[in-house]
Amino acid sequence: MFAFRALPRPIAVVLALMLALILAVPLMGAKGGNSANAKACQKGGYAALATDEDPYTAFANQDACVSYAAQGSMLTSLVVVHGSAEFVWVEAQQRCAFLFDATVPADMRSDVRVNLANSTSIAYTAFPTTYPAYGSFTVPAGVTMTSAAGRYYPSSLGPFTSFPVTVDPEPCGPGSSATDS
Structure with a gap:
């Protein structure tokens, strides 16, 4: 059987300090x-x-x-990216023009792509670096512009993330009411 003996006071103090140090070291590293x-x-x-x-x-x-x-x-x-697109039919040029604007941080502007869609297929893809961005493209007769979608690439290695683009409800195409001559 083990008998407990009282330790001399100096040894007890040293052991108590060592025990405190042993317990404190892992906590300090956390x-x-x-x-x-x-x-x-x-x-x-x-x-x-x-x-x-x-x-x-x-x-x-x-x-x-x-x-x-x-x-x-x-x-x-969270930095929220969203945009808006307005389509205008330019009768004199027989072209659909667009004005795209977005809340895109300056350090990310080279990573943005905007797809402007018509009722049959993607008609134009823009890579704007300044905002608002303006451009135009040919729309075949009888086809109207109906939507836009945005994508950004937060890092050169990462996948793209879509962001919403609000579109002016006026379709753009020959004979539309959204004309600019």
């Missing part, structure tokens, strides 16, 4: 949490947040956001 940021992810807040490294991509769900924030990583507001 990355600090950020519960305030993690709380920002809750109640749907994750949908308007992104990582500091990629402000153009929202978190997929609350758990992903909380996990990222709890590690002490910084959250940022």
Whole structure:
């Protein structure tokens, strides 16, 4: 049977300090949490947040956001990209003109592509670098311009992300009321 003996006071103090140091070292090496940021992810807040490294991509769900924030990583507001396109038939040139505008950050403008669609197929693809962007293209007789769609590439290696483009409801084509002579 093991008998407990009282240790001399100096040895007990040294052992107590060593035990405290042994317990404190792993805690000092742990990355600090950020519960305030993690709380920002809750109640749907994750949908308007992104990582500091990629402000153009929202978190997929609350758990992903909380996990990222709890590690002490910084959250940022999601940068939302959207655009608008207006089509105008230029009778004198027999061409459809468009005016495209978007909320695209300057560092991402070279990564944007806008597809302008007509009722039969894609008619024109623009790669604007200045906003608003203006251009024109030929529309075959009887075909009207009906929609636009935007894409951006947040990194040169990453996949594209679509963004909404609001289109002026006036179709553009020969005989349309949206004319400019």
